[in-house]
Amino acid sequence: MKLVLNGHDERYVVEQGMLNLFPGERPVYEPIGPGDDSWAVVTLREDDRCHVTVELCFRGKSLPYSLDVPLVGDEFQREGIRRRAIGKCFFLAARALTGHTPPWGMLTGVRPVKLPTRALLSGATPLQAKQELREEYYVSPDRAALAVDCAQASIAAQRSLKEGEVSLYLGIPFCPTRCAYCSFVSADVGRTLTLVEPYVDALLKEIDGTARVLTESGRTIRSFYMGGGTPTTLSARQLDRVLTRCEQVLPLEGCTELTVEAGRPDTINREKLEVLRAHGVGRVSINPQTLEDHVLEAIGRKHSSGDIQTAYDLARKVGFDCINMDLIAGLPLDSLGGFRRSLDGVLAMGPENITVHTLAMKKGSTLIQRKGALPGGEEVAQMLDYSRTTLSGGYLPYYLYRQKYMSGSLENVGWARPGTESLYNIVMMEELHTVISLGAGGVTKLIDPQSGRLLRLSNPKYPQDYLSAGEKLAEQQREMLAFFR
Incomplete structure (x- = not known):
């Protein structure tokens, strides 16, 4: 869609509105020609009010729309009014032209909560x-x-959090294979086996440095989350090394939640689960994404739905009393019937948490490159409707977020039996307090609860670069300590 902006340069606002109402379009900033049938002209004029006009054309059908609102407050407040007016005018124009209102209306952000x-x-x-x-x-x-x-x-x-508490994320960027929908910086362990042990060594050093920062600043860890990737790609010995070091040096005395993403059932065995339990891990994720075997094959999973049941049963036998299971609505070759069977099958197992994701077409995924047969937006919406009505019987929604390029402009929702909600998921998604992220691809968010100031510190994305980033990580730890002081 060609976009022309007059009197302002609010590209982000207009582009988000376009993606929301016209998800198949991409922004092009070029003059509109006589034969063009997909374009928008967004004009802003100001006096004591903010006047916005949107002229919109889509597939040859056009419509003008105008909106004006009072401009009040200081310049920061007025800037917010301008942006909201532009976004609202574009939304109302597009809604009038298409006759469609997305489920989240004019909201386009990641955190609608x-x-x-x-x-x-x-x-x-x-x-x-x-x-x-x-x-x-x-x-x-x-x-x-x-x-x-x-x-x-x-x-x-938020009300349960205490001053000086933080959460800690430990990233293990390895998987047995890469799923077709995945854009995370996760390495196929079959091709990067030689990196795993050096990566663990480097991670232990970062744990030591972070422990010094937390101890010197008087911070304690409230929730601990090991994710990836698939952490159980590590051997039982490697998991034991990492968790032992965490116990030895990190301030975990007040930690009320320790989660590890076991994730892929083809990485789970009794020895690894017993290591996790021995170190006090109380919550694990076993993530089928689907129980339809042909869909598992289509997304590059090298296991069956039966393997998922086996891994789940083993986790229960080892003693885990809080298990999360993920499903994804909109996977290639899936259908409404297939998704319903998957959700019903997961419910029959009885996990404490079920997280229902909507497929997002991420640029780094192989799925977007090969354009597999995907369910349409309407069918994906029916999948989420089914999950919502079905899960409402015994579970409560406790966190949600949205992503760009998501099927049907929908959402990801975490559901939990009352009293089993993951604190880490809430504080991370709603930015309630500092989350320190260790490992390749980790993004630390330091939050000052008094001022609301937020500082991001990013680790190198790729495992190879992380191995040689000791000085960068040490500098970030110094920045972290200065922030806390």
């Missing part, structure tokens, strides 16, 4: 928070209810 959270903390009732989402942002009733439920879980988590 922040809006109702602010409303509830300001004194609004849950009903008022839902009404604001519906009336001001055009969010559908079911998504508004979902967001408010998650906002209430976020507030409960």
Whole structure:
């Protein structure tokens, strides 16, 4: 879609609106020609009010739309008013032209729960928070209810946090194979076997440096999460080395939640699970993504649905009483019937947590390159509708987030039996306190709870680069210590 901006340069706002209402389009900043049938001209004019006009054409059908709102407050507030007016005018024009309202209305951000959270903390009732989402942002009733439920879980988590607490993420960027939908920086362990042991050595050094920072600054770890990749790609001995070092040097005395993503059932065995239990890990993820064997094959998984059941049963026998299982709606060759069978099968196993993701077409994935047969947006929406109505019977939604290029402009939702919500997932997604991320691809978010200031520190993405990044990591640890002081 060709985009022309007059009187402003709010490209991001306009592009997000375009992706929301016209997900198959991509922005092009070129003059509009006589034969063009997909374009938008977005004009901003100001006096004591903000006047926005959008002229929109899509597949030869065109429509003008105008909106004006008062400009009040300081320059920072006025800038926010301009952006909201431009975004709202584009949304209303596109909605009028297409006759379609996305389930999340005009919201395009990753964290839609922040809006109702602010409303509830300001004194609004849950009903008022839902009404604001519906009336001001055009969010559908079911998504508004979902967001408010998650906002209430976020507030409960926030109130449980104590001053000086942080969360810690440990990244293990290796998998037995790379899934077709994945864009994370995860290495196929079959091709990078020689990197695994040096990576563990480097990670132990970063753990030591981080422990010194936390001890000197008086910080303690409230929740601990080892993710990836697939952490159980490591051997039992390597897992034991990492977790032993964490116990020896990190301030874990007040840690109430230790999670490890076991993830792929083809990496799980009794020895590894017993190592995790011996180190106090209480929550594991065993992630089928689907129980349809032909879909598992299509996404590059080298295991069967039967292997998932075996891994789950083994985790229970070893003593894990909190298990999360992930499913993805919209996988290649899947269908509404297949997704329903997968969810019903997972429910029959009885995990405490079920996370339902929507497939996002990420640029780094092989799936987007080979363009496999994918369910349409409407069918994916039906999958999520089924998950919502089915899981509401015994589970509560406790965190959610959205991504770009997601099927049907939908969402990812974590569901939990009451009392089993993952604190780490909430604090990470809602940015409630500092999350320190170690390992390749880790992004630390340092948050000052008083001022709201946020500082990001990024580790090298690739395992090879991480191995030689000792000085960079040491410098980041010095920055971290200065931030805490």
